[in-house]
Amino acid sequence: MSLLNYTHLRAFRAVAAEGNLTRAAEKLGVAQSAVSTQIRALEARLGHPLFERRGRTMALTEAGRIAFDCAERAFAAGDELVETLAGRAGARQVVRVGALATLSRNFQLNFLRPLVQDPEVSVVLRSGSIGELLAELEALRLDVVLTNAPPRHDASTTWSERRIDDQPVGLVGHPHRIPEGAGLADLLEAAPLVLPAEGSALRADFDRLVAREGLSPRIAAEADDMAMLRLLVREDAGLGLVPPIVVQDELSSGLLVEALPLPDLHEAFWAITLPRRFPNPALARVLPRD
Structure with missing residues (x-):
């Protein structure tokens, strides 16, 4: 079997980085036709198209994205060899993870721990809105994109989602706010609440619960960011409606305690992926099988 031509690989890497044949040729100091020829030769060698044209832009295909990651590792290894004979880093697998900006950091870390702790895996984390993340996906x-609500589907949807966890939800707070043996009505009478913002599934479920019980809670604060909810409860703004995983460190230390579990309320966590011909093998270690 013939080996890869690294001149072809260097041309491919330049086009992938620049997104344009002309700029890549200028960067390499060769004719544009030479770059085109080298890309075609590499595609023929690999047996897959590496780019698709979008106007004047050369966008990577799925095979192209994998080839680009491999090319980056190959050239990085070459640089290490030149710079130091002691460099033995080896190839690292890259996993790119997007997470909703408001998602619990504790959940993200727990989910990704098997990958983060693996010296052969490099995890790239990005946060943003669901629209931004799906576009990147x-x-x-x-x-993969991590979120706490499955996005809406339409006729153009290409991705799929799977539920990866389901956390029970309860009221948590500082011990002094929690009368012994208190029920929901007693707790809402004794302390204000820190709640997820309106529009979230969890908030809607809680509003239905208190309406059904005929209760009118005092709301000290609302936030759509789990990290902010955690800080507000830590600062004793009131009892917080959160999954225990959000405040797991505070519960373990005794700073906060669970005032009352609410068995009818749950926070679901979802992983969104694209059906891919070349799925990232590292994801199989953290994603449940379909």
Whole structure:
């Protein structure tokens, strides 16, 4: 079997980085036709198209994204060899993860721990809105998107989601706010609440619960960011409606305690992926099988 031609690989890497044949040729100091020829030769060698044209832009295909990651590692290894004979880093697998900006950091870390602790895996984390993350997923710049609500589907949807966890939810707070043996009505009478913002599934479920019980809670604060909810409860703004995983460190230390579990309320966590011909093998270690 013939080996890869690294001149072809260097031309491919330049086009992938620049997104344009002309700029890549200028960067390499060769004719544009030479770059085109080298790309075609590499595609023929690999047996897959590496780019698709979008106007004047050369966008990576799925095979192209994998080839680009491999090319980056190959050239990085070459640089290490030149710079120091002691460099033995080896090839590292890259996993690109997008997470909703408001998602619990504790959940993200727990989910990704097997990958983060693996010296052969490099985890790239990005946060943003669900729209931004899905666009990155469809552009093959992310391998998976983590969120706490499945996004809406339409006729153009190409991704799929799977539920990866389901956390019970309760009221948590500082011990002095929690009368012994208190029920929901007693707790809402004794302390204000820190709640997820309106519009979230968890908030809607809680509002239905208190309406059904005929209760009118005092709301000290609302936030759509789990990290902010955690800080507000830590600062004793009131009892917080959160999954225990959000405040797991505070519960373990005794700073906060669970006032009352609410068995009818749950926070679901979802992983969104694209069906891919070349799925990232590292994801199989953290994602449940379909």
